[in-house]
Amino acid sequence: MKQSMLFSPTLREVPSDAEVRSHQLLLRAGFMRQNASGIYSFLPMGLRVLQKVEQIIREEMENAGAVELLMPALQPAELWQDSGRWYSYGPELMRMRDRHEREFALGATHEEVITSLVRDEVKSYKKLPLTLYQIQTKFRDEKRPRFGLLRGREFLMKDAYSFHDSQESLGDVYDKMYAAYSNVFRRCGLNFRAVIADSGAMGGKDTHEFMVLSDIGEDTIAYSDTSSYAANIEMAPVAATYEKSGEPLNGLEKTATPDQKSIEEVSGFLGLTAAQCIKSMVFRVDDKFVLVLVRGDHEVNDIKVKNLYGASVVELASAEEVQDLLGCAVGSLGPIGVADKVEVIADHAVEAVVNGCCGANEEGFHYVNVNPDRDFTVSQYTDLRFIQEGDASPDGQGTIRFARGIEVGHVFKLGTRYSEAMGATYLDENGRTQPMIMGCYGIGVSRTVAAVAEQFNDENGLKWPVAVAPFHVHLIPVNMKTDVQRETAETLYTSLRGQGFEVLLDDRQERPGVKFADSDLFGIPVRVTVGKKAEEGIVEVKVRETGEIAEIPVSELHTYIANILQ
Amino acid sequence: MKQSMLFSPTLREVPSDAEVRSHQLLLRAGFMRQNASGIYSFLPMGLRVLQKVEQIIREEMENAGAVELLMPALQPAELWQDSGRWYSYGPELMRMRDRHEREFALGATHEEVITSLVRDEVKSYKKLPLTLYQIQTKFRDEKRPRFGLLRGREFLMKDAYSFHDSQESLGDVYDKMYAAYSNVFRRCGLNFRAVIADSGAMGGKDTHEFMVLSDIGEDTIAYSDTSSYAANIEMAPVAATYEKSGEPLNGLEKTATPDQKSIEEVSGFLGLTAAQCIKSMVFRVDDKFVLVLVRGDHEVNDIKVKNLYGASVVELASAEEVQDLLGCAVGSLGPIGVADKVEVIADHAVEAVVNGCCGANEEGFHYVNVNPDRDFTVSQYTDLRFIQEGDASPDGQGTIRFARGIEVGHVFKLGTRYSEAMGATYLDENGRTQPMIMGCYGIGVSRTVAAVAEQFNDENGLKWPVAVAPFHVHLIPVNMKTDVQRETAETLYTSLRGQGFEVLLDDRQERPGVKFADSDLFGIPVRVTVGKKAEEGIVEVKVRETGEIAEIPVSELHTYIANILQ
Structure with a gap:
């Protein structure tokens, strides 16, 4: 064209x-x-x-x-x-x-x-x-x-x-x-x-x-x-690959944690890692409430909660609902002593926590040296969290990115x-x-x-893969007013098309700079420039993807381009 | 497929x-x-x-x-x-x-x-x-x-x-x-x-x-x-090729035509041809009225009236408008004595009428021996009618159909x-x-x-021209359960497609009658039926357009089909 x-x-x-x-x-x-x-x-x-x-x-x-x-x-x-x-x-x-x-x-x-x-x-x-x-x-x-x-x-x-x-x-x-x-x-x-x-x-x-x-x-x-x-x-x-440490279990203690609410705050205050904390969240699962436990460095995946119950709707309970249910604020939740009030389910990782911490269902207090199954009851350990970078891949091969x-x-x-x-x-x-x-x-x-x-571009424009490029070859005579250049370009336009290439011929009366800038923007895989050396039967070929430039005799052009496009 | x-x-x-x-x-x-x-x-x-x-x-x-x-x-x-x-x-x-x-x-x-x-x-x-x-x-x-x-x-x-x-x-x-x-x-x-x-x-x-x-x-x-x-x-x-007859002009007469209104009625009653009658119609052309005359066997083309005046709207005047303008009913209109009330224009054919008839602007009366320009004035003779079958073609070659x-x-x-x-x-x-x-x-x-x-069909179905046919060849094994037929059909399906034909293979378990009826309905140009003679390497080819049927050796099939499709 x-x-x-x-x-x-x-x-x-x-x-x-x-x-x-x-x-x-x-x-x-x-x-x-x-x-x-x-x-x-x-x-x-x-x-x-x-x-x-x-x-x-x-x-x-x-x-x-x-x-x-x-x-x-x-x-x-x-x-x-x-x-x-x-x-x-x-x-x-x-x-x-x-x-x-x-x-x-x-x-x-x-x-x-x-x-x-x-x-x-x-x-x-x-x-x-x-x-x-x-x-x-x-x-x-x-x-x-x-x-x-x-x-x-x-x-x-x-x-x-x-x-x-x-x-x-x-x-x-x-x-x-x-x-x-x-x-x-x-x-x-x-x-x-x-x-x-x-x-x-x-x-x-x-x-x-x-x-x-x-x-x-x-x-x-x-x-x-x-x-x-x-x-x-x-x-x-998430594969359940957690192992309990051999550390001896300490006695459960309730401790004051004034104004410490987030996992970061509480773990920092208590000198623990986030992984030693048990995060507790109440969800409304259709028409009942469930207390979901994950490790402090993990996030609850509500889709997994939903699938576990075959529920239609799973939503985080509101502050009011939590207050009604457990008599405390959302920031103080924990699984100890709630067995008669709400079902407790936990992610596999929680089962491996030793001497951890959790909320005490009382504003300003947490338990430390918490040990699951000793200090609270869980109705089911299962996979309830979002996968994280660094986790083992679920197919057993490699790690997750x-x-x-x-x-x-x-x-x-x-x-x-x-x-x-x-x-x-x-x-x-x-x-x-x-x-x-x-x-x-x-x-x-x-x-x-x-x-x-989005995947194929650089600062100068698009860089189309051959299979979806608008044309294969962008043929640019530097100066359409120079007879040799125009005639060489027109001959190449006909012969390259005859050889099955889709060719765009820049036949406009524009400055070379404009033509080259437009060409880079278009991102056609191969640019063939017909310039002064056309008199010697030589044209310049630029590969858009790599920026590679070569001077090629017209007689070898077809083969050269075919190789690039492969 | x-x-x-x-x-x-x-x-x-x-x-x-x-x-x-x-x-x-x-x-x-x-x-x-x-x-x-x-x-x-x-x-x-x-x-x-x-x-x-x-x-x-x-x-x-x-x-x-x-x-x-x-x-x-x-x-x-x-x-x-x-x-x-x-x-x-x-x-x-x-x-x-x-x-x-x-x-x-x-x-x-x-x-x-x-x-x-x-x-x-x-x-x-x-x-x-x-x-x-x-x-x-x-x-x-x-x-x-x-x-x-x-x-x-x-x-x-x-x-x-x-x-x-x-x-x-x-x-x-x-x-x-x-x-x-x-x-x-x-x-x-x-x-x-x-x-x-x-x-x-x-x-x-x-x-x-x-x-x-x-x-x-x-x-x-x-x-x-x-x-x-x-x-x-x-x-x-319409070319103006009318010639006045050499007949001598008779004197204008007004004559009673009780209950005769249409051109057919009046001409029949008066013993004249429709071509001897002058048809008069009042049109509203934008905001003025014009009396348009055409010969009794012709029809006014209002587009021509519109173009003549460069008007936006041309409509037949209503009975009330005609009554107000000329004091008579639509069926009694004529051009005689109206010059001070309305502009009169006429088709070229009217100019050649000799001893014709027209309405007298009076219920139940017509004029006979009417001669244009002697008995009434026309502001312009021009092309105002619809062309008719039998008229000379406007390009001067042949007659109109x-x-x-x-x-x-x-x-x-x-x-x-x-x-x-x-x-x-x-x-x-x-x-x-x-x-x-x-x-x-x-x-x-x-x-x-x-x-x-709409142009390519018969009582049995469609008959697509090759260039737009959904497929070139409809390949029908009569019985898919017969090994030779099925295998021949499948071999032909592959080889014909390899030769560039678009082939529809009827691989359904249907009765032959159903397959053939569907095939005629589809209208694919060539039908190849693989039947009992497949054992001898012979198939039947039917040309949908002509109905022509021939038995063709498989070895000659490609050439035979290519000839039909050309």
């Missing part, structure tokens, strides 16, 4: 409202422009990257046995009422009325539409499994759109849905999708992890998020430094959440009506573009 | 709410399903056709020098307020509010968005011309969605916009787009005409509609039987309608601020799919 025809307006200044590198650079390089908060146009260069990512996704979906279809953005409210999400989704679901006052949702996701389509056509186990996907615009009215394409209100998504007559069949497709997603993000050049995630209120079981590692990520990932293990921190189990991640994909075993609500049933081999078992699988396509931009 | 994985549910019955062939067959063949009135899902087979059409469009757009981008569906109301269309577009423009109560339009078209994007980035004539396009979902809340994809509320469109610093530059891109559109529709196999159209209230000048010829079309096209001339009937000029057409594309010289309203200006070579001159160019992508389906 000739750059004079391209609409890719570059900016020298960093746009003031763009906080993160990908947002800044995609704007500066003219890959996109904002039309409204969280709503963007993809300009030609940006669209080319988007389409490369789409193509990779299509290939991997096809390999995984998924078939493409295209559902509408306008979705009748009735479908969302059937699933119940019309009422539960909240203001993120954009809603509108047509000229006849009929209500519609603007598709934030398509579980309802696909379930109704398959429900109406598939009646027998013989037509299952079925895996369908689309690449389509989604609408979510984010409260705080930010980071450009990373959290927008109108964005491109690949969403896939699978329908099954058995958990085995679902597991099979889930595994294929997991592999396909790994391939997609690997082919995009991303440094990512497939992370065990929370299945949340969806009622599903297995679920993984695909996280691109980035400091601007909104999620924290716990990963092993030696294996492929990775999980959202709330999902990572933390990283921030941007979620670009999600695979999820939905189960029968939608098929039951919407009556999507089939007849099994015995003629019995069964709800279809479903999986859903999403990729943020435009978000993936931003994630690549 | 294997048919067991495909979601393409066929119907044996014609859906009751589908009126036209394309709608019926696209539903029956499982190419699409309706989600709400005028809102459809493209199922996998339908999407494949849609994507083929998209690809043809992309190739032709690129050849025409247009560059692809992607704008959002959600458009801030402010943009539409700037252009004024927020107020003039009516209920077809779908509108909504976000969580902050900001108003948005769901893009029905993108003149406002593209004009604002280009306005904000292009400041100099050096960056012009610029031609940008997108393939994107559009939303229009049609009052009466019908005919399936032909008039939907959510549909896929290719819309292109060009920006220029001169009419010559616009004309150049207009011509390229015209050629590209002709290529697109020709490649889709369509029988179409590029039709001179009404530029309407847009203020533009040149405009052509691309019409697919079809009895279900909503527009009437006047075309030459020997040249490429075609126009919307309201746009076709009528056809119905489905509009699938539209090219339009917008001029400065949007650039002036929205302040999209550039500095010209002399440093003066000028409004950009614009063109816009649309193709109904999903409508084109329906138009192809």
